[in-house]
Amino acid sequence: MDDLVIARSLFGMTMGVHIIFATLGVGLPVMILISELLFQKTKHPDYALMADRWTRGFAVILGVGIPTGTIAGVQLALLWPGFMEVVGKVISLPFQIEVFAFFLEALFMSIYVYAADRLSPWLRILSLFFVCIGALASAVLITNVHAFEGTPAGFTIANGEILAVDPWKAFFNPSFAVTAVHVALTAIMTGAFFIAMIASYKLLKKSPKERTKQFHRKALRMAVITGGVFALLTSLNGHESAQHLHHYQPEKLAAAEGLFDTTTYAPLTIGGFTDRETQEVKFGIEIPWALSFLANNSFDEEVLGLNDFPEEWWPPLFSHTLFNTMVFAGGFLLFWALLAAFYLFIRKKQLPRWMLVGFVASGPIALIGIETGWIFACSGRQPWVIYRMMKTSEAVTTSSGLPTMFVAFLCIYIVLVVTVIIVLHHYFKRNPLEPLLIKEERTHE
């Protein structure tokens, strides 16, 4: 295998692990903040207990999120030195500001966890608020670099020289806003569905106590509302992201839809596999005119097909499957949250078991959406590391020894992921909810 493939696999693997924990690192504190606020509003101790337990889980997750992020940052510099030269000269601002966001999160996370008993409730909520701001800002700022890779701005390259640099123009590149919002929304949504997953799982177990059920129902209700609202916003904003592709990276949209020939009244194909030989999507369902409408809100919009681009510029054809998976995840989550809202708020009933089963799946489905979305966004940009400016092959390191490192990092990630699951599982098994609920009732009376 050549070094480029190994370097890409190594970096992709690191990112694939980091975003699981990073996304939860953005979503969970928002859920904790909501429950803290609800506690202040209702004074019901269940909400305080939720915040406390989720914080413990979050602290463990941070234990993997922070080191894998550190690896990501160092690997970015080590594996893609050609890219880092442009980053250093043009788009170092987001990285720099991100460091301050990390500080904000780290300082106030420690304050929230270890000084909770010495702070007034509102100071505690303020620290938690800063944790959320720090986490959201980290996500938004790193996404800024990613947006810059897709829609570079603020510099030119002539004969290998980087010229006419305007760092703020690079910072506010055309797709920054829409991409950053997408990442922030999906992260919060994922946090919400994770909580929904845990609560439904507990409700499905043969739980003896009505009191325990009440607790989990509260959590589920909160997660359904938050998840539903953010799923709705995600789909609206996702639509806007797709229109951005139509404008700025048409071959990526073409690959996402498996469209080879440029057409007006273009159909939208759902599912299936793109076939390079016959230039069509096999086993897909076609919805006439829909793609043109998606791309620019009008049926007669012309959508560029892959054949309009040189073949070495084509993104990988599996982009279609990745994109479909992400959109399917979004569709399912939105549908399920709406259905649950219908049961809970219109029919005013508890959720039936089959709905709970769906929510148990919703956490993993949200993560699958995140993973496929990112792999689509990064690999769909190939062969470019900076769109139409720098090829990935020009950016890669020339050092040897990559295969060994791939294996070493793979082993570490396996150890970390397995251990974090074991630790979380045992922690909550050793500290079950029931005794806490009983204690809570006693102190309340």
Added chain:
Amino acid sequence: MNELIAITLLWGFVVVYSVAATIDFGSGFYSMLYKGKGQSRATTIANRYLSPSWKVTNVFIVMIVVALFSFFPGASFALGTVLLIPGSLIVLLLAIRSAFLVFSSSVHPRHQQGLAIISGISGLCIPALLIVVLPITHGRFIGQSANQSYLIAERIFTSASVYSFIVFAVLSTLFLSALLLADYSNVAKSSEAYRLYRKNALITGPFSLLAALAIFGSIRSEASWLYSELVTFKPWLFASLLCFILGYVLLIFMKNRPGRIWKPRLAVIFTIFQYLFASYAYGRAHLPYMIYPHVTIASGFTTPSTFKALFATYIVGFIVLVPGFYLFWRLFMKDRRYIEQED
């Protein structure tokens, strides 16, 4: 001029990180060492320091990496190529260390010991590896082929200066962290922990000084360009030595039980100045080279407009963060209610 500001900032981060990380990794090590040995108070004190601060310390290393490639993108190409293997090893160890540090506080006491050993030992290896970056920049270990640099591994394993740097890093880690933890247990009025940490500092101090002298000697034979520069900063080196002696004398005259705050505090401050002066001399002598002899601070510098924007964000960022740091310090380094808590 801009280059000088940038390298000064970068050097400042490196120094702050080395002091903070030394204390961080050392605390992890001591916490492990005294766990379950009937000296649990010493472990508790170390953990009191460590739990809130490891995340903040970790951000500094990210900050160094970011400052390096944003200020000196030209150097990051050479550094990235040469440091691929050592850099990866460092982050691998860092991942193990941080993760297991967090895990060990959430598992059943039965398993705590095992996890603490993993994070304690890997933590002590990190400074040893990190510091190897310094001799690598001295130039002897970098080969040139066609148009790229590569690391000559054999030479690293047989170099006296590499080993003296490593020994120095490990001993400094043990010394500085013991000293700070002695100060911390003094504030906490925990006599048992205080005695242990004072003793550790007393033992490791002179050895760390010897290791520093060994570095000096090995630089003389292996990097003469650096040595000839270094001797022109003799006054700084002597000031550093003086600070060590003052701090150490204070340590000797400290009572063997917790007492007034100022003595151990002053010893810590002197010792930090010892490291500050020495690293100032080393850093100045190293200039203008980032990697001898190919990369200087001028050859790798970023574009002026980016530098201006970065500089502005530094100012705004620090102004925004200062209250946060102050609150953090008050709540965890000063507040007796926190430090004195029994576990």
